[in-house]
Amino acid sequence: MRFIDWLDERLEIRKLIKVSLTDYKVPKNINFLWSFGMLLVLTFAILFISGLFLLMYYKPDAKLAFDSVNKTIIMDVSYGWLFRHVHAVAASIVFLLMFIHIGRGIYYGSYKSPREIVWITGYILFILFAATAFTGYLLPWGQMSYWAAQTITTLFEKIPFIGPQLVIWLRGDYAVSDPTLTRFFALHVTLLPVLIMIVMGIHLYSVRIVGSNNEDGKPIDKKKEGVPFWPVFMSKEFFVMSVFLLFFFYLVFFKFDFAMDRVNFEPANPLQTPTHIYPEWYFLAFYEVLRGFFFSQNLGLIAFALSMVMILFLPWLDKSPTVSGKNRPLFQIAFWIFVIDVLVLTILGKLPPTGLYAWVGFFAALVFFGFFISLPIIARIEKKQLEGDKK
Amino acid sequence: MSEKKVSRRDFLLYAIGGWAAVGAGATLYAMYKTWEPLPEVKAAGIVEFDLATVKPGEVKVIEWRKKPVFILHRTPEMKEDCTKRTIKTSSGEYTVVIGICTHLGCIPNWEPENNIWHCPCHGGKYNACGINIFGPPPKPLYIPPFKLEGTKIVLGEEGPEYKQMVSG
């Protein structure tokens, strides 16, 4: 008996391959943007493996952390620098991939019924990745690590009644210090990656159930219009992956600065704030929403919290019967304004919030919410048009 | 499987497989290299010690590669014939051995009244040359690789005296 038959008898391996790969049909009219899910899985794997090798030399102790990263790992361990660079660049790039993945979902209406669970699990993954990135950023214990953690945890202080106590509880001290480092470390290397893997599993499973959306947003007759995931779609996927990896390794070897800020090569100093502090680029848009309401701190905080959750409610904000944005001229306008707005917010997030920048920031923050408010209105207009056409 | 059956699609798939294997191999090599001892560990693998600081009849224990090394400055009362295990410098004759019992790895103690090393675990005994003279140890105590520089001994490097000792 062949080994595959032996396995098949015990695990129904053939059926599994059939269901998940060869018989799993995806629409033919999907472009390379639909490969970004697999790219994200790939990048997560890269993060996991490179992180594992960093973990072997990293020391989660406020006295040792900085040197263990910058001396032991980067200078002494053979190829330690490679794993460090790969991890840092992948942690940054995973957000670029996620933003494109989400952007594609919004443009082609992939959040709409029946794909709400896909959308919700995707949103949870985004939050989990953000938490992982935030906890991981503290670990090198450089100036930027330290002050990012210090300022972001301070945000919780503004929560009514429990705020001040909550912040001390989060940090385990009156300021960010060794206990904060060790608990962030624990979350970063165990709980958060495990949660990511579980939610990722549900996310992929739910896509297998409801099927991929496509450019036209119309459900396909899988027997006639679908192509098998393996080998047809995977052949394209491999191509996209190798192009991505070419770009990724170019960044790792020759352009890693964007993911490893210079300031973070200064050891953390609780008594001296760097002249400029800013979050990593993927948090800048949300950070700018916070700063945009420069005249009121409380309003800024509420806006910040809202900006992080708004996207979760897309399936219920946009009830238009037309799925794909490709066939929705009004929605397209709103979408591109939104994309440009996020870009503007991101850039402003790193510029000093003074003078003109402050006002542009305020305006851009309003536009950010404007997009979500416009969705039900656009949907209503489109419904009326459709009814009009029928008559 | 005849050669004709290998269509272009298959050939390409094999090529991609081979290409991926090269990448995986390179990655595994980098992973393998990360487990090598760090430079500071390697540097600690070579220890210098001045034999002249050991008084006649005295045993000094130094650490070399996480193991104890016994350095005994022999006196004329120690009558054993140690010609093949002697390290001779201008300051005297020495026994330099790794202080780990060849039986089960315990650390023997020096008994100055008998001029022997006595292993506390199973009673093995070694004379002042480090040669097993009683009990379960199957072999004499090992001599670490060394190099002589005047009265200084460098542990971890193989000098001519060591090579001669090993071959003789």
Added chain:
Amino acid sequence: MIKELKILFAIVVIVLIGYYGIEDLAHHEMYGNIPKPDFNYLDLQYDIKEKGNPQNGENLFKQNCLSCHSLKVKNLKAMMDENTAMHAFNVVPPDLSNRANIVEEHFLFNFIKNPQNATKNPKFAMPPQPQLTDKQITDIVSFLKTVAKKDIQGEEIIEDACTRCHNIKYQKIEAHTNPENLKKYLGKIPPDLSLKGKSRDKEYLVAFINNPQTVLPGTSMPRLGLTKESTEKVVNYLEHIADPHKEERNKIGMWVLIYMLIGVILTYSWKKKIWKSLK
């Protein structure tokens, strides 16, 4: 195909605008105003007017400088040992063997005349030397110039100019002066230099070494008057020790990119083959 390229183009444009905005534009806004270095030290007023006499300079050196400074190239020991000097001045006085080739000549002349003014540091440890005439200072400078080594390496310059106050932990170099004395002298312990070549860019380091007060007003670091060449050597050395794997990285990087390019070609041809058979 064309449509996919259009999508790719849109993404690339958005990413590039974002990258430019976040990296170049914002960094320029935040760190852009680094003053230009002046390696001629033109703000210092006294000029060297004549040629110095090295023989004379040697005698003058022995009479005036040797009380604190040694001169190893001539086997001259300072009268005060390092420890005594450290407790008197809170900093170890430097050996002057190679000084004159590290420090710009015009600066050195002004420095001997008035160290506090030249270094722009009112607390600078060396006292002014009013007993010396301009001619005598010129002689000392020319003497120091004749003994100084010509082709001096970045590492040696660092040893000479920086590590009396700065640690370079990752190179196992400790400051010659005790931390407590440094704290008394400068108000705080000067930062470690192990990673400065990474935490600061080249332009900043050059400008800062050239004239600390213009870059970081109020800093206790004195202006040391390094020549352009010495400054560049120092900065290159700092960059090298902060990023020792740069060459290896670039080399491996090229190979990895070539390897990935082969992958792109292979996967593309396979994809084309499979999708062709669909139609």
